[in-house]
Amino acid sequence: MPDPAATPDRAQDRAKDRAQAFGVYVHWPFCLSKCPYCDFNSHVRHATIDEARFLRAFEAEIAATAERAPGRTVTSVFLGGGTPSLMQPATVGAILDAIGKRWAVARGVEVTLEANPTSVEATRFRGYRAAGVNRVSLGVQALDDASLKELGRTHTVQEAMDAVAIARANFERYSFDLIYARPRQTPEAWQTELKRAISEAAEHLSLYQLTIEPDTPFATLHKSGKLVTPDDDTARTLYDLTQEICSAAGLPAYEVSNHARPGAECRHNLVYWRGDEYAGIGPGAHGRLDIDGRRHATMAEKRPEAWLTLVETRGHGLVTDEVLLPEERADEFLLMGLRLAEGIDPARYTALSGRTLDSGRIETLAAQGFVARDRNGSLRVTPAGFPVLDAVVADLAA
Ligand SMILES: C[S@@+](CC[C@H](N)C(=O)[O-])C[C@H]1O[C@@H](n2cnc3c(N)ncnc32)[C@H](O)[C@@H]1O
Numbered sequence: 001m002p003d004p005a006a007t008p009d010r011a012q013d014r015a016k017d018r019a020q021a022f023g024v025y026v027h028w029p030f031c032l033s034k035c036p037y038c039d040f041n042s043h044v045r046h047a048t049i050d051e052a053r054f055l056r057a058f059e060a061e062i063a064a065t066a067e068r069a070p071g072r073t074v075t076s077v078f079l080g081g082g083t084p085s086l087m088q089p090a091t092v093g094a095i096l097d098a099i100g101k102r103w104a105v106a107r108g109v110e111v112t113l114e115a116n117p118t119s120v121e122a123t124r125f126r127g128y129r130a131a132g133v134n135r136v137s138l139g140v141q142a143l144d145d146a147s148l149k150e151l152g153r154t155h156t157v158q159e160a161m162d163a164v165a166i167a168r169a170n171f172e173r174y175s176f177d178l179i180y181a182r183p184r185q186t187p188e189a190w191q192t193e194l195k196r197a198i199s200e201a202a203e204h205l206s207l208y209q210l211t212i213e214p215d216t217p218f219a220t221l222h223k224s225g226k227l228v229t230p231d232d233d234t235a236r237t238l239y240d241l242t243q244e245i246c247s248a249a250g251l252p253a254y255e256v257s258n259h260a261r262p263g264a265e266c267r268h269n270l271v272y273w274r275g276d277e278y279a280g281i282g283p284g285a286h287g288r289l290d291i292d293g294r295r296h297a298t299m300a301e302k303r304p305e306a307w308l309t310l311v312e313t314r315g316h317g318l319v320t321d322e323v324l325l326p327e328e329r330a331d332e333f334l335l336m337g338l339r340l341a342e343g344i345d346p347a348r349y350t351a352l353s354g355r356t357l358d359s360g361r362i363e364t365l366a367a368q369g370f371v372a373r374d375r376n377g378s379l380r381v382t383p384a385g386f387p388v389l390d391a392v393v394a395d396l397a398a
């Protein structure tokens with residue numbers, strides 16, 4: 001893994017980015033069908049969804065959030081889901097207009113839309129481009145038709161590749177997601193699949209190990225032994241292969257599951273991992289807002305129709321709005337920041353919490369090869385430390 005934080009210039013750039021970054025996340029909570037592994041806030045409705053009514057609610061919540069957090073300059077917008085590519089381009093355009101009406105928007109703002117790679121959705125890509133989207137993130141998930149079927153996906157590999165080609169033709173930036181460590185997946189098969197993915201991906205890939213989420217159909221199948229995932233050793237081999245192949249192809253991991261050419265990182269996701277400020281709009285969306293010097297952790301009602309009712313009656317759908325204690329904020333900073341290859345600035349941890357990280361623990365972890373200090377003072381997890389990231393973070397936060 002390269003060392004993206006090794007020079008002082010880079011450290012200055014990071015500080016500058018941090019001072020300016022403000023992201024807006026907008027959640028579209030519907031999908032055409034529910035994938036059996038997924039525990040995102042996504043819902044299937046058989047009746048037609050009243051998009052105009054949702055749009056009015058998004059506009060109201062954007063206005064209410066901007067009133068609480070005025071004067072920001074938006075550096076990234078992320079339309080996530082669910083399946084936001086089910087929205088009409090005009091709805092997406094109106095959401096972006098509402099954001100632009102309430103906040104200043106940075107020149108070169110990154111506007112990402114998550115899309116499912118079906119042929120129907122790909123026909124809307126040109127419209128999204130015209131509406132102001134400049135990056136798409138496609139949920140390809142697998143380059144193998146049997147796996148796609150097992151994952152409950154409604155597209156084939158061919159359809160996904162066609163959608164990637166349409167994305168390439170319409171957007172200067174695009175990414176796609178794959179899930180690995182799938183049932184029966186061998187290192188050889190993953191190697192071939194990943195190499196094909198890299199040849200199709202221009203600058204960014206998200207590669208997630210299959211997680212068996214509680215209360216999903218996959219969890220039931222897994223428990224009963226009908227769905228068998230690779231054992232720990234095979235999963236580790238698949239992870240190591242992923243790092244090796246991506247790094248060799250110029251797409252190193254800049255975060256646990258995200259790979260990019262240097263400079264092509266998803267700026268919106270960096271907002272989360274670097275502990276910057278973001279607004280959460282829509283059902284179940286989380287936000288982090290700095291108001292009167294205190295960090296507020298917000299979360300909206302998850303159920304789409306209940307969220308609509310809340311927004312229509314009182315202007316926003318928040319059900320949680322907590323001021324984080326300094327130590328909670330610092331722990332979150334550590335937990336999120338150490339996911340990044342660039343690591344964290346320990347001085348910022350101290351500024352947030354009033355505590356310093358235990359130098360004895362850092363020394364021990366460094367001697368084990370799990371963390372390293374860079375010349376600019378950053379503390380980062382090493383490639384050997386990432387597979388045991390949770391333990392490293394728990395040790396440092398203790
Ligand atoms: C919000 S979801 C997907 C967006 C879009 N609806 C789609 O499915 O294409 C974001 C990504 O999380 C990943 N994901 C979701 N559930 C997962 C699980 N249980 N294990 C691993 N990755 C998962 C998938 O790669 C997915 O594309």
Ligand code: SF4
Pocket residue numbers: 030031033034035038039040042081082083116139
């Ligand atoms: S993986 Fe994507 S399409 Fe499938 S249910 Fe989850 S959000 Fe919807």
